[in-house]
Amino acid sequence: MLKVENLYKAFGGVVAMNDVSLDFPTGSLTAIIGPNGAGKTTFFNLISGHIRPDRGRVLFDGQDLVGRSSLEIVRRGIGRAFQVASIFPSLTLRESLMAAVISHRRQSTQVLTRFPLQSAAERVEEIMALLELTAKADVLSRNLSHGDQKLLDIALALAMDPKVLLLDEPTAGMGPEERWQMIDKVYRLWEAEKMTLVFIEHDMGIVFKIAQTIRVLKYGAVLAEGTPEDIRSNPDVIDAYLGTDHDATTATATVGEG
Amino acid sequence: MLGRSSLRDLAWAALLLVGLLVLPILVPHPAMRDFVIYVIAYGLLAMSLNLLVGFTGLVSFGHAAYFASGAYIFGLLMQSGNVSLPVAMLAAVGGTALLALVIGAICVRLKEIYFAFLTLAFQMFIHSIILTWVSLTGGDQGLMGGIPRPTFLGIDLNDSMTLYSFCAVVFVACLVIMRQIVQSPFGYTLRMIRDNPHRANFLGVNVVRMKLAIFVISGTMASVGGIVMALFVSGAYPEFGFWTTSGEAIFMIMLGGTQLFIGPLVGAILLQTLNHYVTIYTEHHGLVLGIVILIFVLGLRRGLADFVYLWFQDRRTRKLEKETGR
Numbered sequence: 201m202l203k204v205e206n207l208y209k210a211f212g213g214v215v216a217m218n219d220v221s222l223d224f225p226t227g228s229l230t231a232i233i234g235p236n237g238a239g240k241t242t243f244f245n246l247i248s249g250h251i252r253p254d255r256g257r258v259l260f261d262g263q264d265l266v267g268r269s270s271l272e273i274v275r276r277g278i279g280r281a282f283q284v285a286s287i288f289p290s291l292t293l294r295e296s297l298m299a300a301v302i303s304h305r306r307q308s309t310q311v312l313t314r315f316p317l318q319s320a321a322e323r324v325e326e327i328m329a330l331l332e333l334t335a336k337a338d339v340l341s342r343n344l345s346h347g348d349q350k351l352l353d354i355a356l357a358l359a360m361d362p363k364v365l366l367l368d369e370p371t372a373g374m375g376p377e378e379r380w381q382m383i384d385k386v387y388r389l390w391e392a393e394k395m396t397l398v399f400i401e402h403d404m405g406i407v408f409k410i411a412q413t414i415r416v417l418k419y420g421a422v423l424a425e426g427t428p429e430d431i432r433s434n435p436d437v438i439d440a441y442l443g444t445d446h447d448a449t450t451a452t453a454t455v456g457e458g
Numbered sequence: 459m460l461g462r463s464s465l466r467d468l469a470w471a472a473l474l475l476v477g478l479l480v481l482p483i484l485v486p487h488p489a490m491r492d493f494v495i496y497v498i499a500y501g502l503l504a505m506s507l508n509l510l511v512g513f514t515g516l517v518s519f520g521h522a523a524y525f526a527s528g529a530y531i532f533g534l535l536m537q538s539g540n541v542s543l544p545v546a547m548l549a550a551v552g553g554t555a556l557l558a559l560v561i562g563a564i565c566v567r568l569k570e571i572y573f574a575f576l577t578l579a580f581q582m583f584i585h586s587i588i589l590t591w592v593s594l595t596g597g598d599q600g601l602m603g604g605i606p607r608p609t610f611l612g613i614d615l616n617d618s619m620t621l622y623s624f625c626a627v628v629f630v631a632c633l634v635i636m637r638q639i640v641q642s643p644f645g646y647t648l649r650m651i652r653d654n655p656h657r658a659n660f661l662g663v664n665v666v667r668m669k670l671a672i673f674v675i676s677g678t679m680a681s682v683g684g685i686v687m688a689l690f691v692s693g694a695y696p697e698f699g700f701w702t703t704s705g706e707a708i709f710m711i712m713l714g715g716t717q718l719f720i721g722p723l724v725g726a727i728l729l730q731t732l733n734h735y736v737t738i739y740t741e742h743h744g745l746v747l748g749i750v751i752l753i754f755v756l757g758l759r760r761g762l763a764d765f766v767y768l769w770f771q772d773r774r775t776r777k778l779e780k781e782t783g784r
């Protein structure tokens with residue numbers, strides 16, 4: 201179980217995370233929403249050890265992760281994908297995944313065996329099948345489409361067998377059609393791997409449709425949290441965020457119809 | 459059990475070795491042998507440097523330090539007369555590994571340009587130790603009095619053909635080792651670091667430790683080049699550890715290409731050939747070399763081996779596209 205307590209982080213004068221306390225029950229599917237600059241990515245950076253909070257705790261299975269390296273945190277089971285796909289341009293999709301699985305199995309230091317390792321092939325194929333990437337296995341990562349690069353980024357995180365997966369805007373930069381395809385895959389992934397999944401998303405239609413719980417961030421603080429029902433009817437959220445957001449009206453409409 | 463790719467590499471290695479051993483019979487001119495030994499020594503320097511530059515994305519400007527360290531440790535041990543030749547070789551490699559470990563531990567944490575500068579600074583430091591510690595190193599005269607080559611295991615390296623064959627065997631052995639390293643899981647982990655160290659870190663790769671490991675490995679491989687050189691010229695000179703030697707290794711990589719394992723060796727052959735002919739026909743040695751490098755950088759935009767490889771790849775994809783009727 202993942203739980204943060206009184207997380208606080210300021211960059212110079214900008215308070216990017218202001219006393220945030222949240223918990224993410226095992227196996228839950230949570231969406232984090234909030235306007236640009238609300239501190240959503242910072243929240244992930246703090247959990248994954250990329251940035252150290254000024255105060256507060258990040259508890260994972262009862263242990264405080266603050267101060268531990270990002271390397272240690274990923275090895276404990278918190279994986280993440282990035283807002284801008286972070287991949288290995290000169291490796292093929294399959295090679296990237298193979299290298300990631302090898303790293304996860306602590307075989308990166310092997311010099312007497314040959315890459316790819318037969319023993320890891322099954323897991324690699326499994327991950328590619330799960331995200332429907334098999335057909336592109338031998339394409340250089342740099343030549344993949346934007347959407348496939350985002351998928352590969354998620355696939356790389358999956359190679360770590362994470363207990364908690366943090367996805368930073370998996371649908372960023374995609375058209376409406378592609379967004380739904382992407383989120384479908386993410387949803388199936390969550391069902392298949394039974395992990396705790398937290399994703400950041402701007403498209404309210406998507407958020408209201410698939411998230412069990414929604415957390416709304418604004419100015420680095422939690423503005424509201426609850427089920428899609430709660431959030432949609434929360435006056436603070438409507439005022440501060442949804443009311444002014446074009447997406448929200450369409451989203452409410454979509455969900456209302458569905 | 460060996461896989462297919464290992465067997466194929468070993469077959470190439472065997473072919474190369476046979477080729478090298480047959481060459482002086484086909485071209486009996488002694489200058490040919492000398493040329494090949496130079497290519498072997500500098501080829502090892504350039505190929506080992508490319509483990510850092512091409513495979514890990516670490517641009518070191520101080521790689522000649524390890525070439526010199528190999529040559530001097532080996533030369534000094536042989537002159538002391540206390541150890542046999544293979545032991546001196548192993549000690550020179552081991553000693554250089556230690557040196558690279560200390561320097562690497564300080565350098566690999568730094569970002570690109572600082573890494574480059576610091577490796578260069580350490581090389582200058584080592585070069586100046588060689589120059590100033592005259593009683594040990596002979597200063598700017600180099601190791602004086604020649605390096606003895608006592609017979610070991612019935613092998614007499616005073617015979618020039620034996621020396622040549624010995625260098626060829628050592629060279630091919632080093633190629634096999636380096637090839638295995640870049641094709642291993644470790645080798646692909648290096649490529650991850652080259653492409654995106656930040657992401658590699660979030661995938662559980664200990665980036666600093668991996669960089670340090672390859673830094674040491676590449677230093678030891680460079681030291682073997684230095685040993686070959688010391689054996690061949692029967693001496694060791696401060697120029698081995700001067701920045702121009704590192705610069706030549708970088709030129710070789712630029713001429714040959716970074717992406718193919720064999721690229722820097724192609725570069726070494728090109729540069730040695732150029733050096734050879736250019737010095738015969740003109741005094742404006744640096745000028746001609748500079749122009750050639752400009753042609754490669756501006757004309758091909760990559761090293762020769764990379765260029766040829768890409769050309770073949772392009773042709774293959776075009777053919778494939780035609781066949782699939784696209």
Ligand SMILES: Nc1ncnc2c1ncn2[C@@H]1O[C@H](COP(=O)(O)OP(=O)(O)OP(=O)(O)O)[C@@H](O)[C@H]1O
Pocket residue numbers: 211214215216234235236237238239240241242243283
């Ligand atoms: N490394 C950093 N150094 C300085 N300021 C930062 C840093 N990271 C984030 N910030 C600032 O913290 C605030 C929150 O940024 P963050 O990236 O977390 O927002 P976000 O909610 O992810 O926004 P978006 O929807 O645009 O991705 C912003 O004001 C940003 O400029």
Ligand SMILES: [Mg+2]
Pocket residue numbers: 240241242283368
């Ligand atoms: Mg963000």
